[in-house]
Amino acid sequence: MKIAALPHVDEHTTIVAAEPAAVWRGIDDVLDRSFASDRTARxxxxxxxxxxxxxxxxxxxxxxxxxxxxxAGARPGRELVLVGRHHFSTYALxxxxxxxGPGRTLLRAETRARFPGPVGRLYRRLVIGTGGHAAFVRRLLSAVRRGAE
Incomplete structure (x- = not known):
C-alpha cells in the first residue's frame, strides 16, 4: 500500500518531555495495551x-x-507506519x-484513509465526522506521553 496515495485525514501532535527512545517504547506499550483486547479483536x-x-x-x-x-515500516525513535484495511476503508496511521529541544520530543500522528463507495462515505461520517477518531488519536498520544515521561 502506498501511504502517500491515501488522502490526508488529520494530524495530531504533542510534546513529550522525554528522549525519542523513551517515546518509542511508550508507543510500543500503548499499542499493545490499546489493541490487544478481545473487544478490539471482535x-x-x-x-x-x-x-x-x-x-x-x-x-x-x-x-x-x-x-x-x-x-508496514519502523525506524525506531523516528517513524512507525501502521496500515490496515476493512470493508469500508483503507488507512494508515x-x-x-x-x-x-533537550530531553523533549515532538510526537505526531498522521492519519490517511480512503473510504470507497456510499457505505465508505457513511463510515467516514460516523468515525471522522463525529470526532471519534480524533478523540481516539489524542488519547493514544496522551497515553504515550504519560508513559514516556
Missing part, C-alpha cells in the same frame, strides 16, 4: 479487517500486527518523532 472481525490478532515481533517492528493494523 471489532476488527466485525469490520472485516485483514489483521485480526496480535502477532509478530515485539518490541514493535515491521511485521508486527494488531487487530486492524500491521506495521503514521507516528513521527522529532527532537523538540
Amino acid at each position: 471489532y476488527a472481525r466485525l469490520l472485516g479487517c485483514a489483521d485480526r490478532t496480535v502477532s509478530g515481533p515485539r518490541p514493535v517492528a515491521e511485521g508486527s500486527r494488531f487487530p486492524g493494523l500491521r506495521v 503514521v507516528f513521527r518523532l522529532d527532537e523538540a
